[in-house]
């Protein structure tokens with residue numbers, strides 16, 4: 001669905017303030033795939049999110065969305081329809097004072113006929129479990145609920161790829177859980193690809209693929225075994241999941257039969273209980 005081919009993006013290109021935010025990045029996001037994109041602050045994650053839906057266009061390399069280059073001006077609507085990005089702060093993403101109008105805004109902009117818009121709004125609210133708030137105002141909602149409304153706004157566009165750029169960072173654990181659960185259900189029911197941008201390594205545990213960025217470059221790519229590499233992650237300012245760190249310390253202290261593949265507290269407890 002998305003392919004980055006040697007993508008370099010420069011802010012303030014050609015000026016003394018030029019910043020290279022991504023560095024020859026190449027990766028793919030498959031249909032229905034759940035990809036976690038991780039990296040510390042300033043590693044280029046949000047730039048990648050903006051490159052994915054054509055908000056930014058790379059100076060070097062190419063971004064293909066469903067086979068269409070984001071550099072192709074004539075097809076930018078196709079790109080925007082395919083990749084929906086939800087950013088960190090839901091307050092900056094609310095436009096209308098009534099929730100259903102807010103959600104209708106995206107499809108209206110893309111020229112979807114009114115009758116279909118109504119259907120999509122209902123479907124999107126249902127998908128995020130917020131149907132009963134349809135005629136309410138977004139401003140009184142909790143952070144988690146606002147973020148679910150922001151996701152519904154993206155869903156109404158019917159994207160094939162949903163990018164969540166630290167969309168859970170400002171939420172409490174329950175709100176975070178709500179948003180992730182919504183994303184996973186969408187993937188299951190609608191086959192939407194999910195790109196989860198996060199610095200909470202715990203959230204990456206269930207991903208099909210983890211891509212680690214540092215200084216705008218891809219430094220690791222693979223399955224969840226990456227999360228056991230606490231030393232390598234440490235070096236680039238990332239914490240391995242809590243359980244993986246504890247397991248590692250225990251191994252160092254001589255606890256045997258505790259293998260590398262421990263990522264979640266429940267797993268760790270189960271293994272420890274079974275050790276002689």
Ligand code: ADP
Nearest residue numbers: 011019021039040041042043044045046047048
């Ligand atoms: P992340 O989302 O991982 O924190 P960003 O993609 O926001 O990283 O930033 C990557 C790099 O690009 C950083 O060095 C950042 O300072 C720089 N940057 C981001 N946005 C801008 C901008 N609008 N103008 C200039 N530099 C920017």
Ligand code: MG
Nearest residue numbers: 045046047166
């Ligand atoms: Mg960011």
